Amino acid sequence: MAVPGVVDAKIQASRNKRNRGYIDRYKPNAKTRALLDQAQAVLEEYRRFWPLTCRQIFYRMVGAHGYDKTESAYGRLCHHLANARRGKVIPFDAIRDDGVTTWTMDHFDDQDDFLRHVRELGEGYTRNKLAAQDIHLEVWCEAAGMLPQLYRVAEPFSVPVFSSGGFDSLTAKKRLADRICAIEKRAIILHLGDFDPSGVSIFDAVAEDVETFVMSDRPHGLVGVEFERVALIGDQVQSFDLPTAPAKASDSRSKNWTGGTCQLEALPPDAIADILKLAIERRIDWKQYAEDPSAEETDRMLISGLLPAPEYGEGN
Numbered sequence: 655m656a657v658p659g660v661v662d663a664k665i666q667a668s669r670n671k672r673n674r675g676y677i678d679r680y681k682p683n684a685k686t687r688a689l690l691d692q693a694q695a696v697l698e699e700y701r702r703f704w705p706l707t708c709r710q711i712f713y714r715m716v717g718a719h720g721y722d723k724t725e726s727a728y729g730r731l732c733h734h735l736a737n738a739r740r741g742k743v744i745p746f747d748a749i750r751d752d753g754v755t756t757w758t759m760d761h762f763d764d765q766d767d768f769l770r771h772v773r774e775l776g777e778g779y780t781r782n783k784l785a786a787q788d789i790h791l792e793v794w795c796e797a798a799g800m801l802p803q804l805y806r807v808a809e810p811f812s813v814p815v816f817s818s819g820g821f822d823s824l825t826a827k828k829r830l831a832d833r834i835c836a837i838e839k840r841a842i843i844l845h846l847g848d849f850d851p852s853g854v855s856i857f858d859a860v861a862e863d864v865e866t867f868v869m870s871d872r873p874h875g876l877v878g879v880e881f882e883r884v885a886l887i888g889d890q891v892q893s894f895d896l897p898t899a900p901a902k903a904s905d906s907r908s909k910n911w912t913g914g915t916c917q918l919e920a921l922p923p924d925a926i927a928d929i930l931k932l933a934i935e936r937r938i939d940w941k942q943y944a945e946d947p948s949a950e951e952t953d954r955m956l957i958s959g960l961l962p963a964p965e966y967g968e969g970n
Contacts (some may be wrong), residue, residue, distance in 0.1 A: 680741025
C-alpha cells in the first residue's frame with residue numbers, strides 16, 4: 655500500500671542526486687554547448703600537453719574567449735567539464751583533476767609473472783642521465799595536476815618531478831635534505847608555483863630550511879643545494895600579460911607585497927614547458943649527455959644476456 659508523499663519525496667531526492675558514472679544521452683543546452691565548444695578548442699590547441707588541469711582550461715578561456723574571471727565562473731566550468739566527460743563529449747584523459755596519492759605493491763601472480771616483469775624491465779632499460787652529471791636536479795610543482803606535463807619535459811633528462819602541495823611539511827623537507835646528502839653532490843631544486851605572498855614566502859622558508867639540514871648532515875663539502883624559482887615570477891606575469899588579482903588582505907604576508915598576484919596555471923602550457931626545459935638545459939653537461947645513449951645500449955645488451963630466456967608458450 656502506497657504511503658502518501660513517499661513517492662513524491664523519492665522522485666524529488668532523485669532529481670537532486672549528483673550524476674554517477676556515465677551520463678547517457680547527454681544533451682547540454684545551447685549555452686552550455688557554446689561553453690564546451692570553447693573548452694574543446696582550448697583542449698585541441700594544447701593537445702600535446704594533455705592532461706590539462708581545469709584551471710589551465712579556465713585561464714585559457716579567460717584570455718582567448720573572454721570568459722568571466724571569477725571563482726563562481728570557474729566552479730561552473732568545472733561542473734560542465736565533469737558532465738561532458740561523463741557524457742563522453744570530452745575524453746577522460748584530456749583533463750586531470752585528481753589529487754590521489756598511491757602506494758603501489760610489487761606483488762606478482764607467480765614466478766613466471768615475475769620473470770616476465772624482469773625481462774620487460776631489461777628490454778626497456780634506460781640509463782639515469784643524471785648519474786654521470788656533476789649535479790642532481792629535481793622539479794617541484796605546486797599544482798599536482800600539472801605533473802604529467804612537467805614529467806614529459808623532464809623525463810628525457812632523468813629529472814624526477816614532485817608535487818610540492820606539502821612542500822612546507824617538516825617531513826618533506828627532511829626527506830629532500832636526506833636524499834641530497836645520499837646522492838653526495840650538488841643539487842638544484844627547480845620550483846614552479848603561484849606568484850603570491852604565501853607561495854613566495856613558503857618557497858624562501860623551505861629553501862633556507864633544507865639548506866640548513868643539508869649543511870648539517872652532508873658527508874663532505876661537495877654536497878650542497880640551490881633552489882631556483884622557475885615560475886611564476888613577476889617578469890613572466892608582465893611579459894605574458896597574465897591576469898592578476900589583489901593580494902589577500904587576510905594574508906599577513908601581503909603587507910610587504912607590491913602589485914597583484916597570479917596563479918601558475920594562468921601561464922600557457924607550452925610556455926611552462928619551454929621555461930622548464932630551458933631551466934634544465936642550462937644545467938646539463940651536454941658532452942656527458944651525448945655519451946649516455948651508447949652506454950645505455952651496451953648496458954641493455956649485457957642485461958639481456960643475463961636474463962633467463964622465456965619458455966616456449968609462456969603467456970599463452
